[in-house]
Amino acid sequence: METIKTKVLKTKKPKEFNGFKTLYLINLKRLLRNKAVLATAIISIIVTLILSSSVAGLLNTPINAFEIGVIIVSISFIFEVFFFIVFMIIMSTELIKKQMQDGIQNIETRSGIKFNSSFLLRWFVFITFVGGIALINSILKIIIASSIVLKFDLISGIVLSTCVFYFFLTIVWSPIVFLVTILCSIAWSVMINILIAMILCLSGLFSSLSSMTDFTRINNYDSVMKTNIKINISKSFYDNFKDDKAVNSIFIDSKANEKSSLFLNQIQTNLELESLNAQDINYYNLSNLGQRQGLAFDSLIAALYGGGANIHYAEVEITEPEDTIKSEIAKPVLQDTEIFKILNEIYQTILTGMKSNNNKPTISSPGFKGGYLDELYGAESGFHNLSPLIKWLKKQEDTKKYSALLDWVNSIYSKYAFILTGTKMMEQNRTYIFASDFDELWKLLEKKETVVENSQVHKVYKRYPELLIINNIITEAWLNNMLWKAELYNSVWGLSSEESNFNDAAQAYQAYQGWANESILKNNINIFQHFSIMYSQLFGSAFNKDLVFSKSVLAYSGITNGYTNYSELAKYDLSENKSNEALTPIFEKANLKKKFGYNVAVSYLIYLLVSFGLNYLVYLVWSRKSKI
Numbered sequence: 130m131e132t133i134k135t136k137v138l139k140t141k142k143p144k145e146f147n148g149f150k151t152l153y154l155i156n157l158k159r160l161l162r163n164k165a166v167l168a169t170a171i172i173s174i175i176v177t178l179i180l181s182s183s184v185a186g187l188l189n190t191p192i193n194a195f196e197i198g199v200i201i202v203s204i205s206f207i208f209e210v211f212f213f214i215v216f217m218i219i220m221s222t223e224l225i226k227k228q229m230q231d232g233i234q235n236i237e238t239r240s241g242i243k244f245n246s247s248f249l250l251r252w253f254v255f256i257t258f259v260g261g262i263a264l265i266n267s268i269l270k271i272i273i274a275s276s277i278v279l280k281f282d283l284i285s286g287i288v289l290s291t292c293v294f295y296f297f298l299t300i301v302w303s304p305i306v307f308l309v310t311i312l313c314s315i316a317w318s319v320m321i322n323i324l325i326a327m328i329l330c331l332s333g334l335f336s337s338l339s340s341m342t343d344f345t346r347i348n349n350y351d352s353v354m355k356t357n358i359k360i361n362i363s364k365s366f367y368d369n370f371k372d373d374k375a376v377n378s379i380f381i382d383s384k385a386n387e388k389s390s391l392f393l394n395q396i397q398t399n400l401e402l403e404s405l406n407a408q409d410i411n412y413y414n415l416s417n418l419g420q421r422q423g424l425a426f427d428s429l430i431a432a433l434y435g436g437g438a439n440i441h442y443a444e445v446e447i448t449e450p451e452d453t454i455k456s457e458i459a460k461p462v463l464q465d466t467e468i469f470k471i472l473n474e475i476y477q478t479i480l481t482g483m484k485s486n487n488n489k490p491t492i493s494s495p496g497f498k499g500g501y502l503d504e505l506y507g508a509e510s511g512f513h514n515l516s517p518l519i520k521w522l523k524k525q526e527d528t529k530k531y532s533a534l535l536d537w538v539n540s541i542y543s544k545y546a547f548i549l550t551g552t553k554m555m556e557q558n559r560t561y562i563f564a565s566d567f568d569e570l571w572k573l574l575e576k577k578e579t580v581v582e583n584s585q586v587h588k589v590y591k592r593y594p595e596l597l598i599i600n601n602i603i604t605e606a607w608l609n610n611m612l613w614k615a616e617l618y619n620s621v622w623g624l625s626s627e628e629s630n631f632n633d634a635a636q637a638y639q640a641y642q643g644w645a646n647e648s649i650l651k652n653n654i655n656i657f658q659h660f661s662i663m664y665s666q667l668f669g670s671a672f673n674k675d676l677v678f679s680k681s682v683l684a685y686s687g688i689t690n691g692y693t694n695y696s697e698l699a700k701y702d703l704s705e706n707k708s709n710e711a712l713t714p715i716f717e718k719a720n721l722k723k724k725f726g727y728n729v730a731v732s733y734l735i736y737l738l739v740s741f742g743l744n745y746l747v748y749l750v751w752s753r754k755s756k757i
Contacts, residue, residue: 185274203683263295286668304743333661383711435570436597438472614703634702645691690726
């Protein structure tokens with residue numbers, strides 16, 4: 130039997146089209162030739178260029194930065210983000226809707242491209258193109274504000290945050306734009322997307338305005354914000370130097386088996402006062418005493434709160450007003466105190482260097498008259514650079530043992546100078562961080578009928594203003610540890626401060642806790658304010674940013690972080706020390722616990738995760754629409 134062989138022909142399945150990369154490049158080229166896409170991209174870049182120039186110019190000068198700069202940053206959020214999203218809307222229309230209507234997506238499907246690959250293709254093209262414009266905008270910002278960014282401080286953190294936000298918005302906002310574009314017609318999708326963008330950009334403004342009209346709340350939040358920073362600096366000072374043998378003697382204020390204060394007793398002796406207690410040393414109390422009793426207390430203000438640690442005092446009757454007092458009994462106000470030993474050693478080292486021929490400290494502002502800023506220059510005033518003088522002091526034999534202290538001062542100045550300058554204006558009984566009363570110091574030093582020894586002090590401080598700042602940061606950080614006091618001011622709009630004061634420290638801190646909890650909760654749940662905060666507040670200390678943006682009517686967020694137990698401070702408040710009992714550092718015993726508040730980095734992460742979930746939902750909607 131003849132075997133019949135049959136040949137079975139197998140039909141081959143068409144090869145899956147492997148042109149993902151090709152289609153990716155084709156789509157990019159199409160977008161690069163699209164006039165609408167290019168026009169909106171250029172508009173976005175121009176808006177960024179204009180507003181970044183304004184922000185950089187204003188943030189570069191401390192006074193303008195605090196008063197106007199943060200407001201311009203908030204305006205930048207509204208316009209930069211809006212025009213960037215408009216660009217994203219036009220992109221999605223060209224990439225999604227028009228290709229669906231023109232049947233391009235169906236052609237891809239028939240060519241073997243799967244639905245998920247087709248969606249990913251468009252998403253990658255979108256992210257690439259929008260991310261490219263985000264990169265251009267960010268580079269422009271950094272170049273324009275390079276003098277700010279390279280300082281890596283609070284202000285540079287604001288600029289860098291706005292750069293990162295562009296990339297964040299590219300990823301997070303893409304599923305929203307895609308979803309509206311897929312579900313609606315071209316005209317409706319553009320209008321609805323623009324409406325949503327306007328809500329996003331203006332929601333922070335409306336949320337801020339509702340808060341900014343409550344003046345009582347603003348003033349009270351301000352007290353909590355300043356207290357937060359005061360705690361931060363004071364605790365840092367104590368934690369860093371409680372075990373430093375070159376410095377930690379300043380935290381010991383009594384002899385063994387004695388209860389009286391060495392510091393208060395010595396000041397009383399130096400100023401020849403009948404009595405002096407811890408309450409008197411508080412800045413506001415001291416100011417009132419100075420107004421009533423004159424030179425002794427004015428000199429003490431200058432020494433403790435004006436950076437003039439070496440100012441001399443002598444109670445001598447003036448017979449010739451035009452002459453200086455030539456008195457052998459004049460002595461430094463702080464003489465023989467532990468804090469003076471450190472500051473005087475620094476002063477004497479600079480004085481010796483100033484007189485030498487080959488080892489002079491670097492001069493940055495000869496003839497300076499001011500403090501953190503020279504007010505004579507107004508808006509043009511700038512911050513000092515403490516580093517050259519500190520580097521010089523760290524090399525000198527007598528002061529190199531204070532290297533850690535000097536480095537700490539430099540870091541605090543870099544971190545908080547902007548805050549300390551911007552919050553300098555004080556009203557009686559209001560909470561302050563540092564008093565920094567440099568005006569009182571210069572007033573005393575420039576009097577013609579002053580102590581002769583102060584003429585030398587005057588020369589040193591005018592030639593080396595950095596020394597004033599070093600002195601002020603050290604003395605006030607130390608005073609805030611040893612003389613912690615709640616200012617019993619409770620802002621109630623329409624009432625005078627006398628009618629609205631707290632009864633005691635416990636009541637004040639109980640109110641602080643309530644205000645902090647209220648604001649933090651609001652910031653966590655108020656999603657309408659999240660993006661305006663995230664735009665400029667990713668980097669830097671939350672306490673700093675709260676106080677900086679408290680001046681912006683367009684991005685006021687109140688308190689975003691705080692502590693869970695402010696009442697702990699009341700236990701060690703100065704009001705409990707009624708006499709001249711020995712002073713003790715508050716943070717030796719006080720145990721404050723930070724409250725987990727609104728965290729910008731966590732918000733970034735949560736929104737990114739949500740956006741990835743939304744992208745999957747968009748894919749399901751898109752694949753369903755594509756099959757119809």
